Amino acid sequence: MAELIAYTDGACSGNPGPGGWGVLLQAREGTRLIKERDLCGGSPDTTNNRMELMAAISALEALERPSTLTVITDSNYVKGGVTSWMFGWKKNGWKTSARKPVKNVDLWQRLDEAQERHSVTWKWVKGHAGHVENERADELAREGMEPFKP
Secondary structure (H helix, E strand, O other): OOEEEEEEEEEEOOOOEEEEEEEEEEEEEOOEEEEEEEEEEEEEEEOHHHHHHHHHHHHHHOOOOOOEEEEEEOOHHHHHHHHHHHHHHHHOOOEOOOOOEOOOHHHHHHHHHHHHOOEEEEEEOOOOOOOHHHHHHHHHHHHHHHHHOO
């Protein structure tokens, strides 16, 4: 059975400013690549964190049926939020431990809903460190941002 992997990244020119997100979806059997799909998009006025979240959301929403996959991100914000903080936020009515509203709550809720139908393993990789697939996701994020740059 093929292993599904989604490499995700977000980019922003200014923070806030025009931004983009990118996803490299791969199906692999061992080291053999079976299928690959690129996704990207963007927004005229956003933040880097929102684009990182949109990349992860888009990866999960692109899958037509419930799947087992690994999402690989270079965002500590996304990985930490989804694996550590989200449970508490939900328990606290989407408020932080300091009782303040969670930033980007609309996207965190959408990510929570998107991952519900899948079995997701979240992994972090260091960005801009020569990881080929992460670099490709970064290129896609920049491509998604391009139409929104002045």
